[in-house]
Each structure stands twice: as structure tokens, then as C-alpha cells.
Amino acid sequence: MEYKEAKNKFVQTWGALGSQWGINKTMAQIHALLMVSNEPVSMEDIMEQLQISRGNASMNIRALMDWGIVYKEFKAGERREFFTAEKDLDELAVKISKERSKREIKPALKVLKEVSSIEASQNEEEKHFVEQTTKLYDFVLKADNVLDKITEYKDNWLARLVVKIMKK
Amino acid sequence: MEYKEAKNKFVQTWGALGSQWGINKTMAQIHALLMVSNEPVSMEDIMEQLQISRGNASMNIRALMDWGIVYKEFKAGERREFFTAEKDLDELAVKISKERSKREIKPALKVLKEVSSIEASQNEEEKHFVEQTTKLYDFVLKADNVLDKITEYKDNWLARLVVKIMKK
DNA sequence: ACAAACTTTCATTTTTTTTTGAAAGTTTAA
């Protein structure tokens, strides 16, 4: 396998993986492309390499910047904008965790708290509902706190976690 | 808020959360419904409560059983089948981790290994590609191992993890 | 062996998500 083929395979695979985790394919592909580029890439290049339209490129780059994992770069003497991806994987994981927590987990927690707080009657069915949603709330809250803690370590949290977990 | 409203809100929210994580909405809703039911539920009931077709119900229940998080139950003297969800949240997390690892992470690792093993020329661009994909491979491998380890603890891994992580 | 009571399958339809591309907007240099 030579470089071009490998790069393409990587971009495709990363895109597919993204969509299995609720991230749109193009967004994941753009990210993949930027991850393995040693130089900032222009929108024109992204469009060409991924064969996508200007609008699509623009919107997905914007989304990646909103996630804080892609940055604009300016090159001296160049009018157009270039983009780079966050390449430090620890940093990347931290940012993704933070965003998903903020956008998805926190709102879900709010609902879980609400629904687990209803006045349960004698009814077995209702009692079970309250019990189960309460457990779920506690569980999700704990999991979310783990994410928060992870972001505090910042550097190499995964390696540290591995060490801790591995020693039984 | 009374029970029925709360239950509905929970099912809707769980469904929405599912789709943000790459799980189809109905599948997540069925799971939600079964999670908070104290009794096994028939397909008929699922169809009615979620207002979905028989085919849809059948296929998504099947998918949930393939994930190992929903079980068939037989009631004495009843012809039709009933379903229950895994209600132990630790067990649920373990099963989901295992499946996602098997279905998504392992295949991605294979590709990462492949593409990071190309013969890199002198070319800076190619060198960077190999370097970056190698780092990614190591990172994903470590993360996947964490998932594996988690499944070994089985009981209350999250609580243990919290303790470990919390004490700085 | 039959038929009633169910469940599964899958071609077709519907819904949702993503992409396109042209018009509108912005920035910069002269």
C-alpha cells in the first residue's frame, strides 16, 4: 500500500467510525484529513480531496471549530484561510468529552432528575419507574463526573488511567 | 408532572440521546420503555405505547437482543413472547462497551495498524502521516484496553473508577 | 395434519439527514 491509498483508507475509515458515533461522515473525514496533514489545508484543498461542495466544506469546518478541535490559520501574504486539527490526542479527547457532556449528557441529566422526582403513588409500576430512573440518574451523573475529572488531568490522562485500572 | 407524562418524557429523551450516539431512535425508545417497566412487555404493548409498526418493533427488539441487553421471556400459559431489558446498569454498560469494541473499535484498529505500516519515504508529508496514525493507533488501543478491563470488574466498575480517579 | 396465534422478512414508502450551489455577505488591497 502506498501513501495515497493509505491516506484515503484512513479518511474513509475515520468517516465511517464517526457516523457510528453520531458524528456526520463529512465532518469526521475533514477532521481525519487535517489530522494527518503536516501543513494547514485550505478550503479549496479540502473540497477537492474529499470531493465535496463549498457549502458542505464550510459548514462542517465551522462545526469542527465549534467543537474546538479545528483551528483557522493565517498564512503570511495569503488571502484565504487555512485549517489545522488539534493533533494532541489527549487534548482532542478532553475537548470531545467536554462538548458531549455539555451538549448531551447535562441536558439528559436534567430530564432524568425531573422524571425521577414525580410523586410516586402506591402503585408498583410507578414505584419501579422512580426507582429505575433514580438509579439511572446516579449512574449517568457519576459517569459524567469521570469525564469532568479526566479533563482536569489534561496531560496523558488515558495513560494514567490505564496504569490505575491495570493494577487490578 | 404525573407518571404517564414522566414516562413519556423519559422515553423520548432516551430516544433522542440514542440517536446522538449512533443508535436508532426507536431502538433506544424500546430499550427505555423496557428499562422502566416492572413487568415483561409484549410486542403488542410496545407497538401501541410507541405507536410503531409490527415490523419496526420486531426488527429493533431483535437488534436489542443481539446487543445482549434485552431478553425474551415466556409467561406460563401465554403464547406470545414478552421482553425485558437488562436493568443492572453496570451490566448494561459492560455489554454496550463490549459490543461497540467488537463491532467498531477492533475493525478501526485493524485499519489504523495497516495504514500506519506503510513504507514511509523521506517525504515530510508521508513521515507525518505515519507518525500521526501510529499515535492514533496506540491511543485507540489503550482506550480499548480500558474498556476490556472494565468488563473484567463487572460489578460496580464505575464506582471503583470514580474512587480511583477522584483521589487525585 | 390443521389452523389459530404469533413473529419475521423485505420491497416499498416515508422521514430524516446531508449535500449542493447560487446568492448574499465579508474582507482586503489599491
Add this chain to the structure above:
DNA sequence: TTAAACTTTCAAAAAAAAATGAAAGTTTGT
């Protein structure tokens, strides 16, 4: 201030994913 060089927006089109429902399949009781 103008216009060239870009980027963003968003209504419409296309593509992808999910849902339907009727026919086929299966199981069970008699």
C-alpha cells in the same frame, strides 16, 4: 469606494436511514 477574492447561508435536491405492512414463516394446541 470599488472590486476582486474569499466565505457563509439557506432553500431546494439528493442521499441515506428508518418505518411500514402484507405476505411468508414458525410454533403450538387439538
